Each structure stands twice: as structure tokens, then as C-alpha cells.
Amino acid sequence: MLAVCARVIALAATLAGTGALADSLPPAGATSCSGCHSAQMLSLDALSASEIVRALEEFRSGTRDATLMDRIASGxxxxxxxAIAAWLKGE
Ligand code: HEC
Structure with missing residues (x-):
């Protein structure tokens, strides 16, 4: 289930790379974050855009422990x- 989810996110990122999506749409993958990071649970509200970017980099490189964000970030x-962090923070 999670592996499939990560593959869908990776595919969305690939499609965005083709420039097929308009600039006004959320960057690929950005809307998937709220599925887990809702206001009640795992909220990202306290983090700035740069902190989110740094966390994703740490998940990708393996310097931050993760159960699944390492796989999501690697997509x-x-x-x-x-772009995702900026969109999440409404910037
Ligand atoms: C399938 C559920 C799920 C999805 C989808 C998801 N996350 Fe996460 N996220 C988690 C979990 C669980 C953690 C805690 C670390 C871990 O165990 O991997 C986390 C942790 C984080 C953290 C660190 C939070 C902190 O307080 O330090 C950031 C930043 C983050 N996620 C960003 C994102 C972004 C950006 C997206 C969308 C691209 C995203 N996440 C999509 C489940 C998810």
C-alpha cells in the first residue's frame, strides 16, 4: 500500500517534470502530504518552508530516522x- 503510494507520487513528479501542469496548480505531490499531515495529526504548521525542505533532505539522505518519510522524500x-514546501506554507 505504501509502496504503491510512493510510486504514484513518483509518477506525479515525473509528469510535472514534463511541464504538462499549469504553474497555478499545486506542484506534483504537494496535495498528497495532507493525507497524513492533517491539522489534528502530524501537523506541519509549526515548521517553516525551509524547515520542511531540510527535513525532506534529511529523510532522503537517511540522516533523519523515518518509518516512511524516507521513501516519500526520495520521490x-x-x-x-x-516548491512543495512553499505551496504548503501558502508562499
Ligand atoms: C503516508 C503518510 C505520509 C505522507 C503521504 C506524508 N508524510 Fe510526512 N511524515 C509521515 C510520518 C509518519 C512522519 C514521521 C517520520 C516517519 O516516521 O517517517 C512524517 C514526518 C514529516 C516531516 C517531519 C515533521 C517534523 O515535525 O519534524 C516533514 C517535514 C514531512 N513529513 C513532510 C511531508 C511532505 C512535504 C509530504 C508530501 C510530499 C509528506 N510529508 C507526506 C507521514 C507521511
Missing amino acids: FTEPESV
Whole structure:
């Protein structure tokens, strides 16, 4: 289930790379975050955009312990992480 989820996110990231999506749409993968990071549980509200980008980088590189964010983060490049974090924070 989680593996399938990560593959869908990776596919979405690939599609975004083709420029097929309009600039006004959320960056690929950004809307998937709220499925787990809702206001009640695992909220990202306390983190700034740069803290979210750093956390994703740490998950990707394995320097931050994770049960599944390591696999999710590995589906995104650094520029994609920046775009997702900015969108999540409404910037
Ligand atoms: C399938 C559920 C799930 C999805 C989808 C998900 N996350 Fe997470 N996230 C977690 C869990 C669980 C943790 C705690 C670390 C761990 O165990 O992997 C976490 C931790 C984090 C943290 C660190 C939070 C902190 O307080 O330090 C950040 C930042 C984060 N996620 C960002 C994201 C972003 C951005 C997305 C969308 C691209 C996303 N997550 C999608 C489950 C999810």
C-alpha cells in the first residue's frame, strides 16, 4: 500500500517534470502530504518552508530516522521539495 503510494507520487513528479501542469496548480505531490499531515495529526504548521525542505533532505539522505518519510522524500528532487514546501506554507 505504501509502496504503491510512493510510486504514484513518483509518477506525479515525473509528469510535472514534463511541464504538462499549469504553474497555478499545486506542484506534483504537494496535495498528497495532507493525507497524513492533517491539522489534528502530524501537523506541519509549526515548521517553516525551509524547515520542511531540510527535513525532506534529511529523510532522503537517511540522516533523519523515518518509518516512511524516507521513501516519500526520495520521490522528490530538491527543487520539487522547495516548491512543495512553499505551496504548503501558502508562499
Ligand atoms: C503516508 C503518510 C505520509 C505522507 C503521504 C506524508 N508524510 Fe510526512 N511524515 C509521515 C510520518 C509518519 C512522519 C514521521 C517520520 C516517519 O516516521 O517517517 C512524517 C514526518 C514529516 C516531516 C517531519 C515533521 C517534523 O515535525 O519534524 C516533514 C517535514 C514531512 N513529513 C513532510 C511531508 C511532505 C512535504 C509530504 C508530501 C510530499 C509528506 N510529508 C507526506 C507521514 C507521511
